[in-house]
Amino acid sequence: MEMSKPKKVRVRNHEVFFQLTKRNFLVFTRNKMRMFFTLMVPIIILIIYILFLRSLELSSIREAINSIEGIPPIDDKTLMVFMDSWFLSGNVALCSISISLQTNNLIINDKENGINRDFASAPIHKTVVTFAYMFFNFLITLLLCFCFVCVTFIFLAAMNEFYLNALDVLIIFGVLAFITLNASAFTTLVCSFIDTDATLASVIAVVSACLGFLIGSFMPLSLMPKLMQDIVFFIPGTHATALMRYAYLKSPLEILGNQFNPTQLSILKNQVGYNLIFYIRDMMTSVDLSVDPILQGGAVITPDIQAYITTGFTCGFMGLNFLSRKNTVKTYIK
């Protein structure tokens, strides 16, 4: 039997990276039910919103807007456009994290099934394996979130609320790719410390229950106490949500802007999570929704700063993933 032996010790890392990413992608996508249920999570949240929360949210938003001094009355149609875009953008940002986390059960399965031993016994670097996991996670999450974004567009169109132009759509997909990369880096790091499917399921349950509120997907962060707003400022998903809000609300806010003066518009942006507020002083006092947050000791974090912060988080997570590569490709000796 004639076979060739490896001549060198070093393998081509880019080729291994590509093949491992392909392998991860194929293994994950062959399980159609897993794909389906992963995508179902944000869709179920959307259905719950349509059936139960929409009318409730409408009254909250109306109240928030009416609390701004000197605001003219706004018709329900405009309010609906604004509110639906607000909720959908939050849900897209949340699903970039929840889908990414669920997708990572491949990493856990590889640990549990001992497939990692195959990687560990081959002359390939753990860093390559780790980043192949991360890139695969990015691709799957992006693909599924892309599908969900299309669902949100269909919903907006069906409600006759589609005011997004081509540039808005481009920005939405750009922001989606940007925050998905951040989510993938974050969840890959988290999953490097998780060794069993049961633990991952518990983490997903906890994240699903809390994260939507903590990052401002389900309710404006401005409703939280100042101290809490400062705490959630350090959750990367908070900035991801705010960036997605920027992408979805850009045009609806322009429509509303025609009815508001610049000060009123600025207060509104600060209240709905388009801008984030970091409270530097008077952290223990509660927020007065009718007063501009800046006057209450808050520093305004605009979308461009949010983008810088998200980039910083992404780079930081990637660095931590590099340091945690041994955990990601941990092998169990049975």
Added chain:
Amino acid sequence: MPNSKYSVEVINLVKSYGSVKAVDNISFYVSKGALFAFLGVNGAGKSTTINIISTILKKDSGKVYVEGFDLDTDAQKIKNEIGIVFQNSVLDQQLTVLQNLTIRTTFYALTREQRKKNIQSIIELLDLKEILHKRIAQLSGGQKRRVDIARAMVHAPRLLILDEPTTGLDPKTRQAVWHLIDKIRRETGMTVFLTTHYLEEAEKASYVIVIDRGHIIEHGLPIDLKTRHSRDYIISYGKVSPTFEKKLKKNKVEFKYDTDRGGYLLYHTNKMKVTNILKKFEKEIKDFEVLKGTMDDAFINITGRKHDHGNE
């Protein structure tokens, strides 16, 4: 310095998990081209040793050389020289046989043409053509094992490590896997390092090491182990008979009653040969068999406990 005669050299290897010493100062050598068997019950330290040799697990102390490379300094080079068939399959169940093999070849520094050539050779050697485009999940246990072995051989390693390759397989499939191992050795001249708790499998090896609780308790050719630790005997089927026992004692025939088999085991010696025993106890021995000592007997005598064929 490593000896070029050996494929694997293990010197004073120690590995502990907390206070438990899984491998306690063991030393052994595996000659090039040999079929080497590491025999022991579960928890004896077999898998720990091969995981260290395979660079997956860190040792506490000792030296390990594989194909002349030092594990401490040349682990990457060792990875190119070994192929491992793990106890549990590490194939991707959702992918086809070809996809599994293609992905695995990229883990080694081979050119595209070399990869294609290696995959083609392995398909022919292990007769994988018919199942090439089937998903692993659709294959039978024996077919999966064949692909597992193919996966371990895609880079033409010099040392093939098989960790209990037939555990969980039915007797027919086990036989098929053994045919395959024989064929691989015959056609490639590869060194095969096997761990097993099946005694009859160890019997096929060219050299056996018996490991128990992290210690090597015996080693040698299977025939030597049998000679040293088992004896040929006559089994005389029948009920317990005090008169027969009295007579056996009087004639200094070593015996014991085996309740499992329902008969007396009569051990013959140079003085009292089989024919003599049969002649002398013509009346008492009605139904009998003359049996050769087995690896089972040797194992019981070496470890001092009964082997239960891997069901521990």
